[in-house]
Each structure stands twice: as structure tokens, then as C-alpha cells.
Amino acid sequence: xxEFKNVSFAYDEKLVLKEISFKVNxxxxxxxxxxxxxxxxxxxxxxxxxxxxxxxxxxIEGRNICQMKEKQxxxxxxxxxxxxxxxxxxxxxxxxxxxxxYLLEHTNMPVEEIGQKAIKMLGFVxxxxxxxxxxxxxxxxxxxxRRVAIGRALLxxxxxxxxxxxxxxxxxxQSAENVLGLIKxxxxxxxxxxxxxxxxxADAIALANRxxxxxxxxxxxxxxxxxxSRCYQPKVKEFLTPFRKSFIHVAQKKFIET
Amino acid sequence: xxxxxxRMLAAMFSRPFYLMETKEQLYLIGVGSLYLxxxxxxxxxxxxxxxxxxxxxxxxxxxxxxRIMVIAIVRELGPVLTSLMIAARVAAGITAELGAMxxxxxxxxxxxxxxxxxxxxxxxxxxxxxVMVPALTIICxxxxxxxxxxxxxxxxxxxxxxxxxxxxxKLIFGNIFIGLLKPIVFSFVIAFISCYKGFTSAGGTKGVGxxxxxxxxxxxxxxxxxxxxxxxxxxxxxxxxIL
Numbered sequence: 001x002x003e004f005k006n007v008s009f010a011y012d013e014k015l016v017l018k019e020i021s022f023k024v025n026x027x028x029x030x031x032x033x034x035x036x037x038x039x040x041x042x043x044x045x046x047x048x049x050x051x052x053x054x055x056x057x058x059x060i061e062g063r064n065i066c067q068m069k070e071k072q073x074x075x076x077x078x079x080x081x082x083x084x085x086x087x088x089x090x091x092x093x094x095x096x097x098x099x100x101x102y103l104l105e106h107t108n109m110p111v112e113e114i115g116q117k118a119i120k121m122l123g124f125v126x127x128x129x130x131x132x133x134x135x136x137x138x139x140x141x142x143x144x145x146r147r148v149a150i151g152r153a154l155l156x157x158x159x160x161x162x163x164x165x166x167x168x169x170x171x172x173x174q175s176a177e178n179v180l181g182l183i184k185x186x187x188x189x190x191x192x193x194x195x196x197x198x199x200x201x202a203d204a205i206a207l208a209n210r211x212x213x214x215x216x217x218x219x220x221x222x223x224x225x226x227x228x229s230r231c232y233q234p235k236v237k238e239f240l241t242p243f244r245k246s247f248i249h250v251a252q253k254k255f256i257e258t
Numbered sequence: 259x260x261x262x263x264x265r266m267l268a269a270m271f272s273r274p275f276y277l278m279e280t281k282e283q284l285y286l287i288g289v290g291s292l293y294l295x296x297x298x299x300x301x302x303x304x305x306x307x308x309x310x311x312x313x314x315x316x317x318x319x320x321x322x323x324x325r326i327m328v329i330a331i332v333r334e335l336g337p338v339l340t341s342l343m344i345a346a347r348v349a350a351g352i353t354a355e356l357g358a359m360x361x362x363x364x365x366x367x368x369x370x371x372x373x374x375x376x377x378x379x380x381x382x383x384x385x386x387x388x389v390m391v392p393a394l395t396i397i398c399x400x401x402x403x404x405x406x407x408x409x410x411x412x413x414x415x416x417x418x419x420x421x422x423x424x425x426x427x428k429l430i431f432g433n434i435f436i437g438l439l440k441p442i443v444f445s446f447v448i449a450f451i452s453c454y455k456g457f458t459s460a461g462g463t464k465g466v467g468x469x470x471x472x473x474x475x476x477x478x479x480x481x482x483x484x485x486x487x488x489x490x491x492x493x494x495x496x497x498x499x500i501l
Contacts, residue, residue, distance in 0.1 A: 045366070048366075048369075048370055050369060050370070070374075077369075077370055077371070077372055080370075082370045084363040084367055084370075085363065086363070088362055088363035088366065089367075090364055090367070091362070091364070101371060105371065105372075106372060156371050
């Protein structure tokens with residue numbers, strides 16, 4: 001479904017990704033981990049066609065997104081839902097307008113009908129629609145904003161793949177748990193392929209069965225949890241060391257559960 | 259910036275057209291800047307009239323005050339001062355708003371939802387400036403000439419008839435043409451620079467602040483430079499025809 005073939009990318013002179021290759025299949029759940037500034041979020045931007053790689057191919061549904069015209073990219077984006085870091089809600093619009101944004105912009109659907117769909121979606125992402133629908137994004141907590149962003153992505157594009165950029169960063173444990181629960185629910189109930197970028201090991205293990213570790217723009221690990229726990233590649237070890245305790249704890253918990 | 263400006267121009271003529279956003283911007287730019295332009299017009303007109311009436315009295319030429327006011331206000335001061343005021347208020351606002359949207363990923367979110375931010379955000383601002391800068395310039399001109407009239411009557415003791423006939427004498431097509439051409443050109447300057455600076459701002463809130471300052475400074479300087487070139491070129495090429 002999505003394939004990176006020897007992709008290199010640089011912002012001006014700074015090389016961010018170095019010849020990375022990987023493939024994501026439909027319905028797969030993948031977590032991309034790595035320290036800050038390692039190029040994780042850039043991968044999501046490349047998938048959406050917000051940036052274009054200088055080298056290599058990014059194949060989405062059999063076509064290279066970098067060679068597409070803007071109109072064709074728009075068609076591809078309709079199949080991809082993106083939840084940006086911090087939600088990226090439109091701060092001048094109310095919550096229901098944010099959720100129904102795509103329908104308001106691209107369809108002739110009556111406003112009342114869009115409002116109803118937005119209310120339904122807010123309920124699906126676990127928010128009390130009547131309470132929050134007329135609020136502005138700044139009036140909601142970080143966790144609620146993140147859930148609105150997920151609802152917006154779902155109602156906008158009816159996606160085949162969901163991209164999450166640091167979905168739990170900056171949230172309290174309860175809100176983070178809610179957002180993780182929602183991501184898992186979406187993946188299982190709707191069979192949507194999921195790509196999550198995070199540097200939180202506990203979240204990564206809770207969300208996926210396949211992990212990519214990226215350090216300084218290079219993929220240093222690609223495999224499942226068992227392989228990750230046995231990996232002695234120096235860069236992977238160095239990245240995991242600060243999280244060793246929580247990693248072992250969460251890994252054991254997940255192993256016992258499964 | 260040149261390529262960005264071309265993209266804005268091209269986006270002006272292609273669908274979809276965002277009429278609601280344009281109406282909103284017309285109101286924000288036009289009505290929001292009105293008090294500023296009125297105050298500018300009154301004090302610029304009166305200050306200018308006061309200074310000139312003294313000098314003209316020295317040569318016994320106070321009756322020419324109306325003529326000088328029209329040339330100074332309609333051709334030069336009206337368009338420049340109005341545009342500078344709008345640049346200070348509106349350009350700063352546009353850059354800060356777009357910059358904040360960029361730093362919080364809202365512009366990327368728009369693209370992800372199939373919307374061209376240049377069409378949705380930049381073009382309505384450009385269209386509103388094209389309409390509102392000339393309209394506000396006319397208001398500024400009228401207020402300034404009225405302000406100068408008060409100085410002419412009460413301080414310089416020029417008769418009302420003499421003042422208005424002098425004003426009418428110079429209120430010819432050529433002067434009005436230059437006086438309206440300039441604000442239209444300045445509106446492009448304000449829109450191109452402020453939108454470009456907003457769309458390309460980087461470095462979080464500090465970066466937005468820097469982009470906003472750059473936007474106001476660059477817009478103001480460019481307006482003054484473009485004003486000189488328009489006066490030089492248009493005056494030279496149209497002299498004898500419409501002036």
C-alpha cells in the first residue's frame with residue numbers, strides 16, 4: 001500500500017533521511033520510533049505529499065506521489081487521514097466546524113446535515129458532543145483536542161490509512177490512555193492501516209506489532225516486539241536504554257496479555 | 259517571493275472562489291482601518307495646509323493653497339499615508355495570523371484536506387486590499403482636503419470660494435488617475451509581502467514575531483520606493499496628455 005524505496009530527504013543542506021526503505025501493507029499497524037529530530041515526522045509529511053524526496057521513490061497505491069500533480073495528490077490524500085502533532089485544529093472555527101471541515105469545503109451537503117455528522121463523530125471519538133460542539137479549540141484540553149483531530153480526519157477522508165504524529169505527546173496519562181484506546185479501536189474496528197510516529201516506547205508497544213527505529217535519518221531496526229527486545233544493535237540499544245525499565249515492564253505485560 | 263506572487267495572481271483567476279472569506283476580509287480591512295485613515299487624513303491635511311499657508315503668505319500666494327493641497331494630497335500623501343497606515347495595521351495582522359497558522363500546522367492541515375491555502379487565505383486578502391486601499395485613499399483625500407479647508411478659512415484667512423475653485427482647478431483626470439493607480443499598486447505590494455512573510459515564517463512564536471516586523475518594514479519601504487517610481491515614470495510619460 002505504501003512503500004519507501006531508498007528515499008533520501010534534506011531540508012536545505014541538512015540531510016534528514018538517508019536512503020530509507022520500508023513497506024506498509026493494508027490493515028497493518030506500524031510505529032516509527034526514534035529520538036527527536038531523527039526524521040520521523042518527515043516520513044509522514046512525505047507520505048502526504050507535503051514534501052517531496054530528493055532521491056528515491058514513495059509509492060502509494062502503485063504510484064509515485066512525488067511525480068503526481070497537485071490534483072492527483074488531492075485524490076490520494078482523500079484516502080489518508082492525518083492527525084498532526086498538537087491536533088492542528090483550525091483555531092478560528094468551532095469544534096463541530098473543525099470536524100465537518102472537509103464536508104463544509106468540498107460538498108454541497110446542507111449545514112444541518114454536516115452538523116449531525118459532526119455530532120455523531122464527536123460521540124464516536126468519546127466526546128460529549130452537546131457540550132463541546134460550539135466551543136473553540138483553545139477551550140478544550142489537549143487530550144480532547146487530539147480526539148477532535150482524529151474525528152476530523154475520519155469524517156474528512158474516510159481513510160484507508162491513518163497517520164498519527166506524536167499523538168500522546170504532552171498529554172496527562174488519562175488523556176494519553178484515551179487517545180491510545182481510540183487509535184486501537186479504529187485500527188481493529190475499521191481495519192485501517194495505522195502509522196504512528198512517537199518517541200514514547202510505552203505507547204509504541206501498546207499500539208503496534210511492527211516497529212521501525214530511526215536514528216539520525218537511518219532505519220536501524222525494522223521488526224516485531226520480540227525481535228526488538230532481543231536487538232543488540234548499538235544505536236537501537238542506545239535509544240532504548242533510557243526506557244529500559246518501562247520497556248521491559250510494558251513488553252512483559254503485553255506478552256502476558258497475548 | 260516572485261514565484262509566490264505569481265502563484266497568488268494565478269490563484270485569483272481559478273476556482274474555487276472564496277466569497278465568504280473575501281467579504282470577511284473586506285470588512286476587517288476596510289471598516290477596521292477606517293478610523294486610522296480618517297485621523298491620518300485630518301492631521302496630515304491640516305498640518306500640511308498650516309505649513310504651506312505660512313510660506314505661501316510670504317510670497318502673497320495664499321490663494322494657491324487649494325491647488326497645492328490637491329497635488330500634494332491626491333497625488334502623493336493620500337495614497338502613501340493611507341497605504342503606510344494599512345501596511346502597519348493590516349500587513350502585520352496578515353503575517354502574524356498566517357505565521358501562527360503555519361507554526362501550529364494549520365496550513366499543512368488545510369493541504370491535507372485538499373485545500374490550497376493560497377486560494378483560501380491569500381487571495382481573499384489580496385482582493386480585499388485591491389478594493390479597500392483605493393477606497394480608503396479616496397476617504398483620506400477627502401478628509402485631508404476638508405481639514406486643509408478649515409486651516410485655509412480660520413487660520414490662513416483664504417475665502418471659501420477661492421479655496422474650492424483652486425481645488426476644482428487641480429482636481430483633473432490626470433491627478434485622480436495617479437492618485438488611484440498608486441493605491442492599487444500598493445495593495446499588491448502589501449498583499450504579496452505580508453502573505454509571503456506569513457507563509458514562510460519559521461521558528462515558532464519568535465519566528466512569527468520576526469516575520470511580522472520584517473513584513474511591516476519591507477512593505478513600508480517598498481511602498482515608498484514604488485511611489486517614487488510611479489511618480490517618476492507615470493508623470494514623465496503622461497505629462498502633456500492628462501496632467
